[in-house]
Amino acid sequence: MDAEMLASALRMSTPVLLAALAGLWSERSGVVNIGLEGMMIIGSFWGAYGSYAYGPFWGLLFGMVAGLLLAAIHAVATVKYKVDHVVSGVALNILALGLTRFLCIKIFNQATASEHTRAFATLNIPLLDHIGFLKPLVTKVSPVIILALVLVPLSSLVLNRTVFGLRLRSVGENPLAADTLGVNVFLMKYAGVLISGALAGLAGMFLSVEHTGMYVEGMTQGKGYIGLAAMIFGNWNPAGALGASLLFGFAEAISIRAVSSVIPYQFIKMIPYALTLAVLAGVVRRAVTPAADGVAYERGGE
Amino acid sequence: MISIKGVTKRFPGVLANDHISLEVREGEIHAIVGENGAGKSTLMKILYGLYQPDEGSIELRGHPVRIDGPARAVALGIGMVHQHFMLIPRFTVLENIILGHETARFGVIDRRASEQRVKELAGQYGFAIDPKAMVATLSVGQQQRVEILKVLYRGADLLILDEPTAVLAPQEVTELFANLRLLAAGGKTIIFIGHKLDEVMEIADRVTVLRRGQVVGTMAAGETSREGLAEMMVGRPVLFRIQKNPCHPGAPLLSLDDVTVAGVGGTARGHGRGHGVGGSQGPAWRTRIARAAVDGLSLQVNGGEIYGIAGVEGNGQTELVEGIFNLQPVTSGRVMVLGKDVTNRPTAQIRAGGIAYIPEDRHRRGLVLPMSIWENLILGSHRRREFVRRALLDRDRILGHATKLREQYDIRLADMDAPVLALSGGNQQKVIVARELAQSPQVVIASQPTRGLDVGAAEFVRQRLLEMRDAGRAVLLISADLEEVLSLSDRVGVMFRGKIVAEFPAEEATPQLLGPYMLGGAAPAEMEIPLADARGEGGEARV
Numbered sequence: 063m064d065a066e067m068l069a070s071a072l073r074m075s076t077p078v079l080l081a082a083l084a085g086l087w088s089e090r091s092g093v094v095n096i097g098l099e100g101m102m103i104i105g106s107f108w109g110a111y112g113s114y115a116y117g118p119f120w121g122l123l124f125g126m127v128a129g130l131l132l133a134a135i136h137a138v139a140t141v142k143y144k145v146d147h148v149v150s151g152v153a154l155n156i157l158a159l160g161l162t163r164f165l166c167i168k169i170f171n172q173a174t175a176s177e178h179t180r181a182f183a184t185l186n187i188p189l190l191d192h193i194g195f196l197k198p199l200v201t202k203v204s205p206v207i208i209l210a211l212v213l214v215p216l217s218s219l220v221l222n223r224t225v226f227g228l229r230l231r232s233v234g235e236n237p238l239a240a241d242t243l244g245v246n247v248f249l250m251k252y253a254g255v256l257i258s259g260a261l262a263g264l265a266g267m268f269l270s271v272e273h274t275g276m277y278v279e280g281m282t283q284g285k286g287y288i289g290l291a292a293m294i295f296g297n298w299n300p301a302g303a304l305g306a307s308l309l310f311g312f313a314e315a316i317s318i319r320a321v322s323s324v325i326p327y328q329f330i331k332m333i334p335y336a337l338t339l340a341v342l343a344g345v346v347r348r349a350v351t352p353a354a355d356g357v358a359y360e361r362g363g364e
Numbered sequence: 365m366i367s368i369k370g371v372t373k374r375f376p377g378v379l380a381n382d383h384i385s386l387e388v389r390e391g392e393i394h395a396i397v398g399e400n401g402a403g404k405s406t407l408m409k410i411l412y413g414l415y416q417p418d419e420g421s422i423e424l425r426g427h428p429v430r431i432d433g434p435a436r437a438v439a440l441g442i443g444m445v446h447q448h449f450m451l452i453p454r455f456t457v458l459e460n461i462i463l464g465h466e467t468a469r470f471g472v473i474d475r476r477a478s479e480q481r482v483k484e485l486a487g488q489y490g491f492a493i494d495p496k497a498m499v500a501t502l503s504v505g506q507q508q509r510v511e512i513l514k515v516l517y518r519g520a521d522l523l524i525l526d527e528p529t530a531v532l533a534p535q536e537v538t539e540l541f542a543n544l545r546l547l548a549a550g551g552k553t554i555i556f557i558g559h560k561l562d563e564v565m566e567i568a569d570r571v572t573v574l575r576r577g578q579v580v581g582t583m584a585a586g587e588t589s590r591e592g593l594a595e596m597m598v599g600r601p602v603l604f605r606i607q608k609n610p611c612h613p614g615a616p617l618l619s620l621d622d623v624t625v626a627g628v629g630g631t632a633r634g635h636g637r638g639h640g641v642g643g644s645q646g647p648a649w650r651t652r653i654a655r656a657a658v659d660g661l662s663l664q665v666n667g668g669e670i671y672g673i674a675g676v677e678g679n680g681q682t683e684l685v686e687g688i689f690n691l692q693p694v695t696s697g698r699v700m701v702l703g704k705d706v707t708n709r710p711t712a713q714i715r716a717g718g719i720a721y722i723p724e725d726r727h728r729r730g731l732v733l734p735m736s737i738w739e740n741l742i743l744g745s746h747r748r749r750e751f752v753r754r755a756l757l758d759r760d761r762i763l764g765h766a767t768k769l770r771e772q773y774d775i776r777l778a779d780m781d782a783p784v785l786a787l788s789g790g791n792q793q794k795v796i797v798a799r800e801l802a803q804s805p806q807v808v809i810a811s812q813p814t815r816g817l818d819v820g821a822a823e824f825v826r827q828r829l830l831e832m833r834d835a836g837r838a839v840l841l842i843s844a845d846l847e848e849v850l851s852l853s854d855r856v857g858v859m860f861r862g863k864i865v866a867e868f869p870a871e872e873a874t875p876q877l878l879g880p881y882m883l884g885g886a887a888p889a890e891m892e893i894p895l896a897d898a899r900g901e902g903g904e905a906r907v
Contacts, residue, residue, distance in 0.1 A: 225466045225468045225472075225473055226471060228459060228462075228466065228473060232459075232463050235452040235453075235454055238450060239450035239452055239463075240452075240464070242434055243465070244438065244464040244465075245463065245464050353452075353453070353454065
């Protein structure tokens with residue numbers, strides 16, 4: 063294993079990490095967000111368009127706003143109209159698929175891919191970039207990767223140390239108690255879901271603009287779901303999500319690099335997904351879900 | 365302090381509060397008593413701003429006020445301690461207390477300052493509690509103290525306590541009352557809602573009795589008696605001592621032999637997604653305890669006797685019952701019904717062996733709420749030949765059966781086809797009791813059979829259980845209501861941490877005698893019992 067491999071793992075982890083953080087923000091407020099995949103798809107498309115048309119900064123903004131808007135539908139459906147969270151999320155995933163293809167034909171005159179986009183200028187980490195063996199890991203790093211890593215302690219801090227975080231978590235645990243204490247339950251849930259959408263959009267934008275250099279249909283490859291698995295594996299904590307994402311990223315890096323004449327290539331490609339299954343089957347039993355996750359809150363319904 | 369003047373509240377078809385007027389004086393403990401449906405809860409919800417009165421007014425310290433929501437109530441210095449705790453088990457004591465009223469700098473919670481304030485407040489009223497402890501690890505009594513602290517933290521002068529003793533062991537009640545007296549002495553005004561008249565007589569300065577939404581009267585506690593209050597509540601004299609025939613125990617019909625049920629996760633899962641709202645189901649919090657919920661428990665119930673299990677909730681009672689019926693696996697030991705080993709057999713087979721089950725949670729375990737009353741009345745016996753014709757349910761015969769049960773058990777309903785959720789709690793419970801006892805079981809397991817029922821319905825259910833006993837059947841009664849256990853049972857076992865730690869004949873058992881065992885040892889009431897250390901104490905007392 064070398065630093066090159068680690069750098070690849072880190073790049074592979076980033077969309078999963080962002081998706082996991084996205085899921086975490088939503089679920090800590092008590093809303094299950096299985097629409098992450100759709101929000102990533104929409105983020106990857108609009109990120110690519112923004113970056114193609116106006117440059118990477120606008121790509122980032124477009125991607126996040128697109129994810130946020132899709133999440134807004136999820137929020138209104140689940141929080142206001144008490145639609146089952148899974149049903150709403152799956153519907154959004156389907157909507158995102160159809161919508162991006164439609165927009166892609168309209169904007170790029172082809173169904174499944176965009177034009178090439180402009181990525182952010184990469185960064186070298188000062189000081190560390192002089193250490194020889196670390197070089198692949200700390201040079202030419204996408205700023206979005208750094209942003210994703212910064213979001214881990216930031217999410218932790220906001221969730222655990224601020225008034226906003228305390229209230230958001232309380233709503234995911236016991237909305238009735240929170241309501242009787244004057245916490246605006248619906249506002250907190252909206253906030254959780256919208257933050258979730260923006261982060262999922264960012265995850266999609268990273269895939270298209272930073273990682274691939276263009277939007278391609280199907281490029282999310284279920285990373286939204288893997289992100290959810292990472293969130294659960296990480297026990298709904300940002301630091302845990304980081305660890306889990308790195309594990310998944312590493313599995314993916316291996317699946318790309320491993321070449322074998324014995325094992326058929328399809329089986330190697332399976333590694334990250336098989337790992338997801340194994341993790342969900344094995345670890346989830348010990349996970350502690352937010353107590354009111356996925357449950358609609360109705361006022362006056364004691 | 366606060367005057368309620370002619371407050372009226374109507375719900376569709378019900379006049380919940382009918383021109384209620386009463387006055388609560390500054391610094392007094394004022395009890396409000398009444399049967400279920402008398403309008404106590406409605407009145408309290410009006411005071412706390414959850415409902416708006418249709419007529420009437422409220423004056424606080426002589427000024428008319430409009431309480432249009434809990435936030436307004438809090439701002440006016442009115443605090444509510446709910447019967448079902450509004451706590452977040454996975455938060456610390458501090459987080460639970462400050463939620464919604466945080467001290468913060470730039471949005472970041474100032475933990476040190478908050479902790480300081482909570483400690484001062486706790487010290488002032490003699491509450492021993494660690495702000496950093498996670499609520500899930502606290503005893504029920506301690507959780508209640510957190511609830512009271514929450515209210516005090518918000519600067520309440522008027523505290524409303526909704527049936528605060530319902531969940532407590534006798535010693536914890538004593539502690540609570542000491543706390544309440546200290547609060548009243550410190551100038552706080554307390555409204556105490558209750559239905560246990562002994563407690564009301566003990567703690568209250570004055571008592572107001574409600575019946576069918578009206579005030580029957582307000583009097584000083586010293587001027588009345590338990591019997592007097594009960595008559596005012598019900599509208600007729602009430603017998604407190606249940607008439608019991610002498611007990612003629614027969615052969616053992618139910619024996620549990622060293623039964624262990626792991627339990628961890630079992631209930632918690634059931635309560636997780638879909639059931640957790642409100643967090644009111646206390647036992648769901650106890651998921652982190654590594655010890656088995658039922659830990660090598662043995663007992664025998666003979667025909668013709670009622671064996672009562674006393675104990676603070678959450679000591680494995682739920683898991684025990686669910687273990688008997690294989691709703692949770694028995695990890696070791698044997699369950700014998702009528703001499704046959706039924707350990708971990710399929711539930712239908714266990715039931716067919718002549719054992720009936722009145723579950724503690726009638727909504728979750730006892731009934732299928734959206735299904736009709738007649739369907740609920742044959743659940744579990746729906747496979748019986750008499751109800752089936754050519755592989756279909758024979759509706760006519762079932763309706764005949766249901767109508768018979770309805771008369772026999774006095775179930776008040778408008779329409780057999782109506783969903784069972786349309787019935788009142790008391791009638792829902794009668795549906796379960798009727799269904800279970802109609803199979804003429806040899807063994808009856810009744811878990812909290814009168815919880816939430818008013819005096820009349822509770823009396824009815826208790827009579828049915830006594831009839832079963834007199835007919836030579838074995839009854840295992842599990843109840844959080846100590847008085848119920850003591851008055852019905854022929855033998856009483858105290859359950860603590862998954863074991864029967866003491867067993868007494870009913871004649872000898874008194875609350876004073878049982879109380880210490882319920883808390884895990886023969887420790888005196890004032891002592892704070894650290895949970896980890898109390899384990900297994902009192903084991904010597906096993907009879």
